[in-house]
Amino acid sequence: MSPARDRRSWLGTAGVLAILTLVVLAGLGVFGREGGEGRGAGTGATAAPTPSRSPRQLDYRDVGYDLTYKADLVERLPAPPEFVVLGGSRAQRFEPPYITRRTGLSAFNFAVQNCRPEDAYAILRFLYSRAPKVRVRCLFAVQATTFNDTVMHPGLLYDPRFRRFFPRGLLAAQRKASEPLRPHRLPSTSRYSPRGCILYNSYDRQRERGRTLARSLQIYLHRMVPRAASREVPGQERSLRYFRKFLDLCNRHDVVPAIVIMPYHPQALAAFRAVGWERKQRRLRQLLTGLADEYDFRVLDYTDIAAFGGRPEWFYDGAHVTKENSRRIVDQALRDAPECFR
Numbered sequence: 001m002s003p004a005r006d007r008r009s010w011l012g013t014a015g016v017l018a019i020l021t022l023v024v025l026a027g028l029g030v031f032g033r034e035g036g037e038g039r040g041a042g043t044g045a046t047a048a049p050t051p052s053r054s055p056r057q058l059d060y061r062d063v064g065y066d067l068t069y070k071a072d073l074v075e076r077l078p079a080p081p082e083f084v085v086l087g088g089s090r091a092q093r094f095e096p097p098y099i100t101r102r103t104g105l106s107a108f109n110f111a112v113q114n115c116r117p118e119d120a121y122a123i124l125r126f127l128y129s130r131a132p133k134v135r136v137r138c139l140f141a142v143q144a145t146t147f148n149d150t151v152m153h154p155g156l157l158y159d160p161r162f163r164r165f166f167p168r169g170l171l172a173a174q175r176k177a178s179e180p181l182r183p184h185r186l187p188s189t190s191r192y193s194p195r196g197c198i199l200y201n202s203y204d205r206q207r208e209r210g211r212t213l214a215r216s217l218q219i220y221l222h223r224m225v226p227r228a229a230s231r232e233v234p235g236q237e238r239s240l241r242y243f244r245k246f247l248d249l250c251n252r253h254d255v256v257p258a259i260v261i262m263p264y265h266p267q268a269l270a271a272f273r274a275v276g277w278e279r280k281q282r283r284l285r286q287l288l289t290g291l292a293d294e295y296d297f298r299v300l301d302y303t304d305i306a307a308f309g310g311r312p313e314w315f316y317d318g319a320h321v322t323k324e325n326s327r328r329i330v331d332q333a334l335r336d337a338p339e340c341f342r
Contacts, residue, residue, distance in 0.1 A: 062184075062185060069192070077108070082137065083105040084137075084139075089111070095197050109193075116242075123162075148234040158175075256337075258340035264318055
C-alpha cells in the first residue's frame with residue numbers, strides 16, 4: 001500500500017472515530033454543562049426532564065414546584081386576591097372560600113413547602129406587581145424553624161416572576177447550594193383548588209389505605225423528636241432581613257399582617273417539651289417581640305390547641321392540621337385580631 005493511500009485510510013478511520021466520540025459525549029451531556037442564569041429562562045415545554053439534565057436545560061416550571069404552580073393559579077384568577085394565606089405545608093389546608101365567607105375578602109392560599117420570610121416577601125411583591133392598588137391582607141403561619149436560614153426555595157431562584165426580587169449574588173450562591181435539583185412539576189398526585197388550597201394529597205391517600213392518626217403520630221414523633229431535642233442554633237440573619245422587608249411591605253400598603261404560630265397535636269407538643277424544645281419556641285417569640293416597636297403586626301400564638309378551640313382528632317400527624325382545625329384558627333384570628341382582616 002502506498003504512503004498516500006495509508007494516509008487516506010488513517011484519516012478516514014480517525015474521522016469516523018472522532019464523530020463517534022462526539023456522539024457519545026453529547027449523549028452523556030458533557031457539552032453545555034456550564035449552566036447558570038439560563039435555567040430560569042425556560043420555554044414552558046411539557047416534556048418531563050430527567051434528573052441528569054443540566055441546569056441550563058431545565059425549564060423553571062420543572063423546578064419551581066408549588067411556588068411556580070400557585071403563581072400560575074393566581075394568573076388565572078378573574079380578579080387579584082385581597083387576602084392571602086402564607087406559610088409552609090401546615091397552612092395548605094386553609095380554605096379561601098371559607099375565609100371569603102367570614103371576611104368578604106377574595107382569598108388565595110399561597111402556602112408553600114418549607115416557607116421562609118424570603119418566600120412571603122417575594123409572594124407579596126409578585127401580587128403587588130400585578131395589582132399595585134389592591135391591599136393584600138395576609139395570615140403568615142409560622143413555627144420555630146420558619147426563621148432559620150436554609151437554602152432558598154428553587155421557585156425563588158429560577159422562576160422569573162420571583163427571582164427579580166433578589167440580588168444576583170444571592171441567587172448565584174443559593175443556586176450553587178441547591179444543586180442537584182430534582183425536577184418535579186405540580187400538581188403531580190395532589191389536587192389543588194383553583195385558589196391554592198390542597199384538596200387531596202398523600203395524607204388523604206394514607207387515610208384511605210387505613211393508616212390511623214395514632215400510627216401517623218408514632219411515625220411523626222419517631223422522626224421529629226430528635227430534631228426537637230437538637231441544641232443547634234442556626235443562623236437567622238438573611239431570614240430576619242427578609243422578614244423585615246415583608247413587614248415593611250405590608251405596612252406601606254396599610255396592611256397589618258397576622259403572624260400565626262401554628263399548633264401541634266397535644267401528644268407531639270408534650271413530647272417536644274419533654275426534650276427541651278420550648279427554648280426554640282422562646283427564641284421565636286423573642287424574635288417577634290423584638291420587632292413589635294418597628295412594625296405593625298399581630299402575633300397569634302396558637303401553639304396549644306386550647307388557644308383556638310381546636311381538637312386533637314383534626315390533625316393528620318403531629319403538626320399538619322385538617323381543614324376543620326384550619327377553620328377554627330381563622331375564626332379565632334378574626335376574634336383576636338379583626339384589624340388584620342379589614
